[in-house]
Amino acid sequence: MKKLITLVFAMVLIFSLSSCGPEGREEEKNYGPGSNVITSACIDGTYCEFDAYKNPGGQETGVVFKILIPKDKITDKKNVPLEITLAENWKVSNESNCLKQIDGNKLTLDLSVSDPKLIVKTENGSSRCYHLITE
Numbered sequence: 093m094k095k096l097i098t099l100v101f102a103m104v105l106i107f108s109l110s111s112c113g114p115e116g117r118e119e120e121k122n123y124g125p126g127s128n129v130i131t132s133a134c135i136d137g138t139y140c141e142f143d144a145y146k147n148p149g150g151q152e153t154g155v156v157f158k159i160l161i162p163k164d165k166i167t168d169k170k171n172v173p174l175e176i177t178l179a180e181n182w183k184v185s186n187e188s189n190c191l192k193q194i195d196g197n198k199l200t201l202d203l204s205v206s207d208p209k210l211i212v213k214t215e216n217g218s219s220r221c222y223h224l225i226t227e
Contacts, residue, residue: 129212129220132177135165140174158223159210161203166226169204178212185211190224 133140141160166172175198178184184194190208193200201208201224208224 129179129182130159130176130210130222131179133159134175135161135173138162138165156223157220158225161224161226163226166203170202172201172203174199174201181214182212183214185213185219187211 130142133142140162142158143160144155144157146155161172161174171192176184177197184191184199188209188211190201190203190205190210191199192202199210201210203224203226210222210224211219212222213219
């Protein structure tokens with residue numbers, strides 16, 4: 093009898109875990125690079141990688157976006173040239189804490205500030221905050 097109960101319990105666990113898996117993976121895809129409003133970022137011909145992940149908890153929940161910048165492309169942290177392409181209707185906001193200059197789609201950034209962030213917005217008030225991380 094104990095073996096039968098253990099077997100039934102194990103099957104219930106397996107079925108419950110397998111039903112959660114595919115939905116979780118699909119949800120992660122929705123927050124991946126394809127959902128970013130910055131469609132490309134480039135430093136001196138080298139494309140930067142994007143990453144997005146769900147904030148695991150706390151009072152603020154949502155998605156955290158980051159742009160991974162190669163360290164070997166940075167010669168002066170106070171003057172980093174970044175060329176970006178944004179999705180339609182999005183613009184770089186002056187609220188970004190590391191923005192030194194905007195010339196069309198070419199930005200000059202100061203990555204020496206604490207936790208450099210690039211903020212992009214639409215006219216209707218939507219915004220996204222990208223954490224700039226060197227690696």
